[in-house]
Amino acid sequence: MATELQARSVKEAASVPRRRGDRPRTIPEQIADHLGTAILRGEYAAGERIREQEVAQLYGVSRGPVREAIRSLARRGMVEFYPRRGAYAVGVSLDLIADFFNLRAALLGLAARCFVRVASPVGMAELEAGITRLRSLAADPLTDPVPFALEVGRAGATLYRHCGNAHLIRTLREQVHGSLWGLIWRERPLDFFTPERRWETLDIFLGIEAAARQGDEDEAECLTRRLLFESRDHALETLAAIRQEAVDPTKLLTAG
Template structure:
């Protein structure tokens, strides 16, 4: 089933529940000027409009946003804290490059945190959990085989993860996983680039949902970790085949 052919109400609430941008839980009027600018630049990085390793010109951004360079520098420091920008001494800012070492560290943390989520979900079965997972699985199965839907698929898996964390009842755990999402989403898109990988991922999501319905906590934990590790392994392979922008300079 093509995503456009799905019933309008199947995934509508899930689709808009998680936004992948800085300060997604705040409205723009409550944000400072540097925070608003950081959010806009962060969107471009996460949407691949700004490539890893690309130089970020302070003056160009100052002209675009009609501000001095001070708010731009503060925005870049915010993005550096989020892992999206690297500020190099005497060279300025660049979009943070992707690396296998960082990927391994981030995915280890993500897998460990999500295991805690799974255990809490099976202990306290929220009534919205299974309907949400079934709707998410339907969406994943529709997106997986379509070549141009890789980014949409990766974003959907992250929505599912964060929504699971919300339903776990642990707000601190939810905030930690949400904070990781900005740093790991670019890697996830690499690991889920091909339809074959996405079909495999969708199958693991479905098997994990089945395990939850059966009350099999250990199997759900195993499947969640397997899905994360397989995505990370594929992302590492993709990185190995991607030229470093600095090498072409």
């Protein structure tokens, strides 16, 4: 229930690092992200009513921003709204989350293949710069997972921004801003908690860079899918511990 949520204040949420170039989130967007994260982590059960007044009191706002936040969550498929009855949380199972990762892996893997084929000098320079930033973060054992996750996202975005496929670019960008995928990473990452895990991720990006320089489309795609699949497994492990829920093993695709 809303009164049981261990959510940070809206003011504190506004201080979370954003991707470079992102505009500041509005109050309704921040509330939507907090509620979506609560649903994702099982703090709202499937079918549990989201009471506007409780949420408004929790965040110290009027009911207007809460209604807007709920409409946003309904568009993401995380809330169902019924006239005169109110809003109810939609269950987000670990199987569904695994499906999101698998879809992202397929799409970003395709983008990596196209990235290699296009061979944009600007794209390669951006990827190299992103890897340099990842290396700097990985070298510090005290690095917080939030900035590391944001840098991983930026490096991944470099692959699709320079893939030469406008529809693929739009699809991957919309996943970040308008679906469950964005919530998985926006405030409290589910991966990159240990130095070892951060080094593993850096090594994969180094492999992607090497494959791109060699013109090896197959290797770049395979490594990118592996990047997402490994992150999926760690994220699911984190959520399984929180929610006491298991995932269907058939959902755990591999990069081959």
